[in-house]
Amino acid sequence: MFDQLTERLNQVFDKIRRRGRLTEKDVDAAMREVRLALLEADVHYQVVKDFVQRVKERAVGQEISRALLPAQQVIKIVYEELVHTLGEPEPLNLTGPKPRVLLLVGLQGSGKTTTAAKLARHLRRQGERVMLVAADPYRPAAVQQLQTLGQQLDIPVYYEEGVPPPELVARAHRQAEQGGYTVLIVDTAGRSQLDDRLMQEVQEIARRVEPAEVLLVVDAMIGQEAVAVAQGFRDALPLTGLVLTKMDGDARGGAAISIRSVTGVPIKFLGTGEKLDALETYDPQRLASRILGMGDVLGLIQKAEEALDQEEAERQLERMLRGQFTLEDYLNQLRQVRKLGPIGKILEMLPGDLGRMARQVDPQQAEQQLKKVEAIINSMTREERQRPEIINASRKRRIARGSGTTVQDVNEVLRQYRQAKRVFKQLGRLGPAGLGRLFGGFGGLGGFGAPADFDGPDGDEAEAWPSAAEPTTSLRTRARAARPTPKKKAAPKRKKVKKKKKKKRRR
Amino acid sequence: MRNWLNKWREGLARTRKTTFGRLAQLLGATEITAETWDDLEALLIQADLGVELTLDLLERLKARVRREGITRADELQQVLMEELRALLQPPPAIEYPERPTVILVVGVNGSGKTTTIAKLARRLQNEGRSVLLAAADTFRAAAIDQLKVWGQRLGVPVVAGQPGSDPGAVTYDAVRAAQARGSDVVLVDTAGRLHTRYNLMEELKKVRRVAGKAQPGAPHHVWLVLDATTGQNALQQARAFKDAVGVTGVILAKLDSSAKGGMAFAIQRTLGLPILFVGLGEGPDDLATFDPDAFVQGLLEPDRKAA
Numbered sequence: 001m002f003d004q005l006t007e008r009l010n011q012v013f014d015k016i017r018r019r020g021r022l023t024e025k026d027v028d029a030a031m032r033e034v035r036l037a038l039l040e041a042d043v044h045y046q047v048v049k050d051f052v053q054r055v056k057e058r059a060v061g062q063e064i065s066r067a068l069l070p071a072q073q074v075i076k077i078v079y080e081e082l083v084h085t086l087g088e089p090e091p092l093n094l095t096g097p098k099p100r101v102l103l104l105v106g107l108q109g110s111g112k113t114t115t116a117a118k119l120a121r122h123l124r125r126q127g128e129r130v131m132l133v134a135a136d137p138y139r140p141a142a143v144q145q146l147q148t149l150g151q152q153l154d155i156p157v158y159y160e161e162g163v164p165p166p167e168l169v170a171r172a173h174r175q176a177e178q179g180g181y182t183v184l185i186v187d188t189a190g191r192s193q194l195d196d197r198l199m200q201e202v203q204e205i206a207r208r209v210e211p212a213e214v215l216l217v218v219d220a221m222i223g224q225e226a227v228a229v230a231q232g233f234r235d236a237l238p239l240t241g242l243v244l245t246k247m248d249g250d251a252r253g254g255a256a257i258s259i260r261s262v263t264g265v266p267i268k269f270l271g272t273g274e275k276l277d278a279l280e281t282y283d284p285q286r287l288a289s290r291i292l293g294m295g296d297v298l299g300l301i302q303k304a305e306e307a308l309d310q311e312e313a314e315r316q317l318e319r320m321l322r323g324q325f326t327l328e329d330y331l332n333q334l335r336q337v338r339k340l341g342p343i344g345k346i347l348e349m350l351p352g353d354l355g356r357m358a359r360q361v362d363p364q365q366a367e368q369q370l371k372k373v374e375a376i377i378n379s380m381t382r383e384e385r386q387r388p389e390i391i392n393a394s395r396k397r398r399i400a401r402g403s404g405t406t407v408q409d410v411n412e413v414l415r416q417y418r419q420a421k422r423v424f425k426q427l428g429r430l431g432p433a434g435l436g437r438l439f440g441g442f443g444g445l446g447g448f449g450a451p452a453d454f455d456g457p458d459g460d461e462a463e464a465w466p467s468a469a470e471p472t473t474s475l476r477t478r479a480r481a482a483r484p485t486p487k488k489k490a491a492p493k494r495k496k497v498k499k500k501k502k503k504k505r506r507r
Numbered sequence: 508m509r510n511w512l513n514k515w516r517e518g519l520a521r522t523r524k525t526t527f528g529r530l531a532q533l534l535g536a537t538e539i540t541a542e543t544w545d546d547l548e549a550l551l552i553q554a555d556l557g558v559e560l561t562l563d564l565l566e567r568l569k570a571r572v573r574r575e576g577i578t579r580a581d582e583l584q585q586v587l588m589e590e591l592r593a594l595l596q597p598p599p600a601i602e603y604p605e606r607p608t609v610i611l612v613v614g615v616n617g618s619g620k621t622t623t624i625a626k627l628a629r630r631l632q633n634e635g636r637s638v639l640l641a642a643a644d645t646f647r648a649a650a651i652d653q654l655k656v657w658g659q660r661l662g663v664p665v666v667a668g669q670p671g672s673d674p675g676a677v678t679y680d681a682v683r684a685a686q687a688r689g690s691d692v693v694l695v696d697t698a699g700r701l702h703t704r705y706n707l708m709e710e711l712k713k714v715r716r717v718a719g720k721a722q723p724g725a726p727h728h729v730w731l732v733l734d735a736t737t738g739q740n741a742l743q744q745a746r747a748f749k750d751a752v753g754v755t756g757v758i759l760a761k762l763d764s765s766a767k768g769g770m771a772f773a774i775q776r777t778l779g780l781p782i783l784f785v786g787l788g789e790g791p792d793d794l795a796t797f798d799p800d801a802f803v804q805g806l807l808e809p810d811r812k813a814a
Contacts, residue, residue, distance in 0.1 A: 036558050042738035045552045108761060108789075109617025109734060113648075138789070139622075140656035141649040148648035148670075192764040219617060223555040223738025228765045246616060249701040251740035274616070274646070364706070 027059045030074050041254030041291050044227040047261045055081050082288040085257055089282045090266040092123075093212050093240060099131070099176040099184040101209045104243075105202055105233060106217035108190030111245035111271055113142065115217050116187040117149035118271065118279040123183050124155065131181045132157045133172040135165040135205065136189035146187050153276065165189070166204040173209045186211070193232020203236055215268065217243045218259060226255035230262040239263055245271035248278070252291050325421045327385040331377040334370055372405060376413045379403040388414060537580045539572065547587070554806065555738055555769035560776065564590055588803055594772045595799035598756070598783045601728070607639065607685035609693045609718050609725035613711060613748055614732035616699030619760035621650065623732050623786055624694050625657035626794035632661065636691035641681030642667035643674040643714060644698035654696050661791065664688070674698065674710065675717035682721035695726070702747030715752045729754045730783065733770070735762040741770035745778055760786035763793070767806065 031052050038048045058077050094100050102119065104112045113136070120130045132150050134157055136142040143159050150157035158172035169186055176184045186205065191198035206214060214237050218226065233239060242263070244256055247270045256267060267287075272278045377385065379402030384391050391399070396410045403410075537543075544565060551561040564587070571577065571586050602608075610627075614620045621644070628638045640658055642665055644650035651667045658665035666681035678695050685693045697714060700707035718725040731754045733741055748754045759768045762785045771782050782797040 039552055039558045040739055042740070045549050107736065107764065109619055111617055139653070140660075141653035144652045145647070145649035152648070194765055219734070219736070221615070221734075221737050221740040221744075223736060223741075223766075223770070224553045225555070225736045225738075225764070225766045229736075232765075246701060248703070249615070249740065250703045250743060251738070255738065 024060050027056060027074065031056050031059075034078055038254060038257075038291075041252035042221075042223050042226070042258075043254035043291070044224055044258035044261075047227070047258045050261070051081065051085065051257070079288055079292065082257070082291060083284045086260055086284040086287055087266055088284065090241065090268060092268060094128070094183070096210075096212050099173065099181045100213075101173065101211040102183065102185045102213045102215060103188065103202075103206060103209075103211040103237075104186060104215050104217055105188055105237065106190060107192060107219070107222075107229060108139075110190065110217045110219045110222075111243075112136075112190065112217045113145050113149070113187050114274070114276075115215075115243050115245060115269075115271055115279070116146065116185050117153060117155075118276050119269070120150075120155045120183075120185050121153050121276050122279055123185075124153070128183045129179075129181045130155050130183045130185060131172065131176045131179070133169055133184060133186045134159040135169050135186050137162075137165065137168075138189045142187075142189065149276070165201055166208050169205045170208045184209075193229050193236070199232070199236045206237055211240075213240045213268075214238055215241045215243050216259070216263070216265075217245060218255060220244045220247045220253040220255065220270075221249060221251040222255045224258075226258045227262050230259040234263045234265075239265045241265050241268035243267075243269045243271065244282070247280075248272045253287065254291050256287060257291065327377055327380065327388050327417055330417050330420060331374065331385070334373055337370070372403070372409060373413050373416075375403040376400075376405055376410055388417065539578060539580050539583060543580050543583070544569070547583075551769070554767040555741075557739055557742070557770065557773045560594075560773050591772070591806070592799060592803045594776055595802065596775065596781060597799055598781050598797045601783070603636070603691060604727055605722070605724060607682065607690045607693045607722070608727045609682055609685075609695065609722060610728045610730060611695045611697065611715060611718065611726040611752065612730050612732060613697050613752060613754070614699060615701050615734075615744055616647075618699065618732045618734045618737075619786060620644075620699060620732045621653050621657070621696055622789065623758055623760055623784075623794070624654070624696050625661065625791050626786065627694055627784075628657070628661050628663050629791040630794055631692050631694075632663070637689070638663050639681060639685045639688065639690040639693050640665045641678055641693055641695040643677045643681075643695050645670055645672050645674050645677060646698040650696075650698065657791075664690075675713050678714050679717050679721045682718055682725060686722065693725075702744050702751075708747070708751045711752050728756065730756050730758055731780075732758045732760050733774075735759050735766035735768035735785075736764060737770060739770070742773050742777060745774045745780060749778055749780065754780060756781050756783040758782075758784045758786065759797070763787040768802075771802070 034055065035048055035052045038051065039045065043051070055077055058081070059074050092102070104116050104119075106112050116132055120132055124130050132146055132155055134143040134146040136146075147157045147159070158168075158175060160168055160171065163171065165188065172186075173184060186209070188202055188205065189198065191202065193199065216230065216233050216239050218229070222229070242256070242259055242265060244253060244267060247253060260267065267282045270280045270282050270287075272280050376399060379399045380391070380395075384395060384399075391410075391414065393407075396407045399410050400407045547568075548561060548565055551564060552558065556564070567590055568583065568586060571590075572583065575586075577583060577586065612620050612624055612627075624640065628640060631638045640654055640663055642651040642654045644654070645668055648670075651670060655665050655667065657663075664684075666677065666684050668677040668680070674697060681693055681695065684690075695714070695718065697711060698707075700711065702708065715726060715729070729748075729752050731745055731748050733744065737744070745754065745757065757771070757774060757780050759771055759782055762768050768785070774780055775782060784794050785797055785802075787793045787795055
């Protein structure tokens with residue numbers, strides 16, 4: 001069975017790992033799996049072929065760096081090549097005479113109208129004066145849809161009944177010009193690239209208003225057809241960017257690579273939800289991780305970095321290293337996790353098996369559970385929090401009453417706390433290798449350097465990486481530094497980690 | 508009756524020209540070589556059949572080639588067609604066990620649910636059945652208007668609530684209204700939702716339960732609308748919706764685009780879900796009963812007119 005890509009890559013590289021050194025045959029074997037995996041991720045057949053060829057040439061031709069294990073090196077090349085193919089993100093081009101026209105095109109149901117509204121909201125927040133044009137007179141109520149969204153956002157929507165789209169857009173343009181609008185977003189009808197009449201129509205629109213951006217809106221779930229679609233639109237229109245929608249689903253989004261390869265235009269935005277603020281800028285490393293089935297670990301790390309109090313975390317870390325982990329610390333950790341955002345959003349970002357497991361969890365229930373734990377710990381006295389062993393039956397009853405829970409709930413919290421404490425203690429005894437073990441199970445990142453049967457320098461992979469593997473190194477060390485629970489393990493290398501992080505931010 | 512087979516052929520003609528047209532050239536009267544297999548693999552993958560199924564098919568073909576002593580590539584085409592055809596079942600006859608028969612239409616955002624419902628309504632009307640539409644997509648902007656426009660065009664009553672209201676309540680009202688009017692069929696248009704959204708899938712389960720409360724035994728059918736351009740994710744979608752609300756059949760929308768709809772094979776094979784209809788255009792009549800022979804032939808037959 002072809003399951004998640006992560007597992008398969010891990011399997012492949014398990015095999016190679018045991019060999020110690022890479023041979024051409026090893027690379028071939030690995031590339032066969034990489035090829036199948038990419039095809040499973042909906043990357044186009046021909047694009048995969050070229051991609052695999054490139055990786056192979058690099059992998060076989062290259063000297064194996066002393067610092068890296070062969071498996072690491074292959075994964076690194078695959079990942080880097082993927083990031084490279086996806087290309088750097090680019091901002092919207094808002095130059096030229098005002099109003100700057102953004103033309104949204106794409107297949108039916110790809111998400112143009114929602115994207116138009118999201119873009120309008122996004123640009124207004126940047127201080128632009130935005131007007132929308134409803135240039136889809138064909139689909140029933142498409143115009144009302146944009147009008148409704150415009151109303152929600154309080155952004156004007158231009159529409160005139162019975163006016164053909166090219167003329168309609170030209171009129172909207174004049175109106176926007178006179179009204180002092182700086183951006184005009186044109187929502188067009190969904191069309192197949194094979195529909196000559198509609199393709200001519202959209203060409204005519206582009207001729208009339210000379211858009212600053214022609215954005216192809218593509219559903220992240222699209223399959224092999226992505227290439228034909230991209231070619232069709234590229235041949236007809238001067239495309240300037242891509243928007244990948246419905247990225248909040250579990251499609252890998254391999255089509256992004258196909259379309260990038262065919263059109264060469266940059267990916268400008270990702271649509272990540274039905275709400276109008278669910279528009280994100282794109283990060284090639286995150287998308288590459290996703291296509292490789294590694295989950296959005298980087299996104300999680302970013303969130304963690306934004307939300308977590310570094311100093312507090314370090315203080316905690318030291319206490320835990322000394323084996324002093326109280327219920328207060330436990331509560332603190334829970335609070336930090338909750339700062340990351342709604343639990344459901346976090347669960348969705350987890351890679352591989354974890355991610356699949358996470359989707360079985362009811363986010364509301366998880367949220368409730370966290371609240372309960374917090375209430376229970378809040379109902380304890382200071383002394384109880386610092387010395388949980390004094391909590392006897394009578395105290396438990398009081399705590400349960402105080403927090404509106406039951407004695408069973410209190411027991412459960414205490415049990416979880418003791419379990420966490422035990423885990424930390426064990427990790428402390430294991431030293432840095434223990435952390436590696438923890439991360440070995442952490443989805444695809446495991447492949448990047450911390451497998452359980454690692455025969456390299458124990459737990460010191462990060463030391464081995466710096467020069468050779470900028471993106472992946474920081475990815476890993478950042479994962480290590482930023483995740484709340486396993487944090488204490490990174491302690492010996494903390495300074496190094498911090499430095500690296502600064503460098504990253506500046507970029 | 509309209510000659511929908513022609514309609515189908517017209518729709519698929521584009522498909523054939525774009526990719527499968529090559530198959531005819533590819534499988535000309537030549538020897539079978541390693542290249543033949545590579546090209547065949549490329550064609551099947553590019554039709555979105557999926558890696559697993561493609562490799563499986565190639566294995567079977569190779570075995571048959573060995574066993575039956577096939578040497579020429581053009582003979583291979585016949586064998587391929589047989590194998591593909593064997594993966595598909597003709598759709599079961601659709602039953603309308605009760606009045607009203609309640610059909611829940613589900614799918615991800617933008618798959619084409621509302622347009623498909625309009626086509627289904629037209630089809631049912633042509634069969635002499637009275638239809639009532641339930642606008643249970645209370646979330647997306649103007650989704651209710653969209654269904655109402657179709658209702659007007661087709662002369663079909665639409666039961667709708669306020670935007671943002673409870674889709675379960677709309678469904679309940681619609682089923683009750685259908686009972687009162689004596690409608691034959693209720694088509695429930697639900698909001699598009701990604702199958703990974705826990706809360707939204709729970710909401711859909713509720714809509715299903717509520718339909719059953721309004722009328723025991725309802726919904727009688729739950730149909731998943733799949734965009735034919737969808738890649739490997741189609742299988743995950745179908746599985747998730749099946750698990751959540753017991754999908755009983757699949758409608759392949761937008762097959763008139765350049766899409767090949769190859770995921771239909773995997774869905775039928777892995778999940779055992781029948782493909783019921785295919786959408787071949789934006790008009791209300793552009794819906795055809797799924798015909799496995801036409802589907803496979805359309806994909807593989809050399810397009811003589813074009814060639």
